Amino acid sequence: MLGLMQEWPLLLHRIIDHASRQFGEREVVTRSIEGPIVRTNYRQIRTRSLQLAKRLTRDGIKLGDRVATMAWNTGRHLETWYGISGIGAIYHTVNPRLHPEQIAWIINHAEDRIVFADLTFVPLLEAIAGHLKSVERFIILTDGAHLPKNNLRNCVAYEDWLAQADADFEWASFDERTAAGLCYTSGTTGNPKGVLYSHRSNTLHSMASTGGDGLRIDVTDIVLPVVPLFHANSWSLAFSAPMRGAGLVMPGPKLDGASVYELLENEKVTMTAGVPTVWLMLLDYMRKNNKRLSTVKLVAIGGAAAPLSMIREFEIDYGIDVRHAWGMTEMSPIGSTGSLKASVADLPRDEKLQLKAKQGWAQFGVEMKITDDDNKELPWDGVKFGHLKVSGFAVTSGYFRGEGGNILDADGFFDTGDVATIDPNGYMQITDRAKDVIKSGGEWISSIDLENIAVSHPDVMEAAVIGVPHPKWDERPLLIVVAQEGKTPDKQKVLDFMSGRVAKFWMPDDVQVISEIPHTATGKINKLKLREIFKDYKLPTVV
Ligand code: ADP
Numbered sequence: 001m002l003g004l005m006q007e008w009p010l011l012l013h014r015i016i017d018h019a020s021r022q023f024g025e026r027e028v029v030t031r032s033i034e035g036p037i038v039r040t041n042y043r044q045i046r047t048r049s050l051q052l053a054k055r056l057t058r059d060g061i062k063l064g065d066r067v068a069t070m071a072w073n074t075g076r077h078l079e080t081w082y083g084i085s086g087i088g089a090i091y092h093t094v095n096p097r098l099h100p101e102q103i104a105w106i107i108n109h110a111e112d113r114i115v116f117a118d119l120t121f122v123p124l125l126e127a128i129a130g131h132l133k134s135v136e137r138f139i140i141l142t143d144g145a146h147l148p149k150n151n152l153r154n155c156v157a158y159e160d161w162l163a164q165a166d167a168d169f170e171w172a173s174f175d176e177r178t179a180a181g182l183c184y185t186s187g188t189t190g191n192p193k194g195v196l197y198s199h200r201s202n203t204l205h206s207m208a209s210t211g212g213d214g215l216r217i218d219v220t221d222i223v224l225p226v227v228p229l230f231h232a233n234s235w236s237l238a239f240s241a242p243m244r245g246a247g248l249v250m251p252g253p254k255l256d257g258a259s260v261y262e263l264l265e266n267e268k269v270t271m272t273a274g275v276p277t278v279w280l281m282l283l284d285y286m287r288k289n290n291k292r293l294s295t296v297k298l299v300a301i302g303g304a305a306a307p308l309s310m311i312r313e314f315e316i317d318y319g320i321d322v323r324h325a326w327g328m329t330e331m332s333p334i335g336s337t338g339s340l341k342a343s344v345a346d347l348p349r350d351e352k353l354q355l356k357a358k359q360g361w362a363q364f365g366v367e368m369k370i371t372d373d374d375n376k377e378l379p380w381d382g383v384k385f386g387h388l389k390v391s392g393f394a395v396t397s398g399y400f401r402g403e404g405g406n407i408l409d410a411d412g413f414f415d416t417g418d419v420a421t422i423d424p425n426g427y428m429q430i431t432d433r434a435k436d437v438i439k440s441g442g443e444w445i446s447s448i449d450l451e452n453i454a455v456s457h458p459d460v461m462e463a464a465v466i467g468v469p470h471p472k473w474d475e476r477p478l479l480i481v482v483a484q485e486g487k488t489p490d491k492q493k494v495l496d497f498m499s500g501r502v503a504k505f506w507m508p509d510d511v512q513v514i515s516e517i518p519h520t521a522t523g524k525i526n527k528l529k530l531r532e533i534f535k536d537y538k539l540p541t542v543v
Helices: 013-023 042-058 075-085 100-110 119-131 158-162 199-209 232-244 257-266 276-289 308-317 349-357 447-454 491-498 527-533
Strands: 027-031 037-041 066-070 090-093 114-117 137-140 179-184 194-198 222-225 247-250 271-274 298-302 321-327 334-337 366-371 386-392 414-422 428-433 438-440 443-445 460-470 474-483 510-513
Touching: 013 042, 013 075, 013 199, 013 232, 027 075, 027 257, 037 042, 042 075, 042 158, 066 075, 066 100, 075 090, 075 179, 075 247, 100 119, 100 179, 100 194, 114 119, 119 137, 137 158, 179 199, 179 232, 194 199, 199 232, 199 334, 222 232, 222 257, 232 247, 232 271, 232 321, 257 276, 276 298, 276 308, 276 460, 298 308, 308 321, 308 349, 321 349, 334 366, 366 414, 428 447, 438 460, 447 460, 447 474, 447 491, 460 527, 491 510
Parallel strands: 027 247, 066 090, 066 114, 090 179, 114 137, 222 247, 222 271, 271 298, 298 321, 474 510
Antiparallel strands: 027 037, 179 194, 321 334, 366 386, 386 414, 414 428, 438 443, 438 474, 460 474
16 A cells, blocks of 8 residues: 655755745855855745756757756856756766866766856866867856857857846656766776766755764754865755755855865854865964864865864864765765764763764665675674675666666675775774775785874875885885975884884885875875876885
């Protein structure tokens, strides 16, 4: 017997409808590409999204078509998402930090018909436009006065284009499983792969991941997503802030410490989210300028491991709650967050901080397991590491156009490519990407653990550990560090600092100081590049 409750498809435009109705005046503040701070609200965002949907329809865009966005976090970018998905078309967020060739490959693979782009990316698009066969027109997210001369096909200023339609339009209605968004993973090996989100998965993921124990957001919050909309749905914030009635502050292109600090303070932000590199810059700025944050209550850190020293600084020095989050594009992206369960409430402060440095526990809607190489499940003892596999309502079941074939195991679980432990309290800890784990004498060494310890040395700003070939042990760890400004880390002192904090055989065989550690397009340490840089390097322990 079926229940007798209403069919109420979980469609993304219901979120902006709700926000407009309940929190219509709630502000969406943007540091615009043109420069000034621009203020709008959810009511206007909805009106303009409807206009956009109507105007897109006139351009022939229909259910299932892909429309690219190549843009920073701004109010305009937000309205493109709601407008595009509101007619059943698919917003395809293109990461502008990728190599131009890769960007062209992705747009061609997605067969995007229209590209919405910020002014910043006009030159980049001009360079590759000749290869973009499916793109019928480029819409630059600015007004006529700011549109530069360019040779892009059918190019128009967004405001001029939008003004050609009014908001007298009704959202399309369709199945909640209809595709809504497309985001390609950076693909360190092979071609990038498209993850295709649905209206249902995005809506459920936004509700599930922003509850009190997740990226906690409520009606009193003002949220600043430093994490870009092109990075795995900005961790749901473009949906969950309007859904929960929180204000939004969009930082546009300026993500340096001073600019982010200025917005956090001036706009009275209470919750913010981003990758560790961004927080390194912010903390550095605050330390040097003797600044504090007066309204921020919660910082979500994810995308790469949040070092214990960073968590400690936010929590102890600045009194700001840290939510360490783990996830991936394939998971919409939040997989786990690390609030403190009742079972650990009585631990001493230091142990609580250490627990927060783990990647947290899976919220409702995500199931996790760790397995050995034969897909046999490993115990949750906090010691055994294994392949981390997941299943859930917002986890991918396959890549766009079937790239990569069947990606689920016999039980329907997706292999994240991460290696992790899970402790008896359910706290998962990533020890490595499977491809980055260091295999030494048949044992595994976690590069992330070593990096976290190294980075807590006062002279070290950033640290990366890679495995380097060794004739006897197979691989040994090499520690690569960037110095804190004005400091010169001494190899031996750094090693002495680490010894006793890790098993002896985990100790790096050498330390190299470099001026900058390369990062990927999603802000992670680029180990592939580091391995390339150090490919001719010989460990001093090899005689
Ligand atoms: P890509 O895989 O394309 O680089 P993603 O943003 O999807 O981009 O990256 C997901 C990966 O990032 C995870 O599989 C994991 O290795 C890493 N990651 C994400 N969050 C964390 C975290 N809190 N701690 C450690 N690693 C993390």
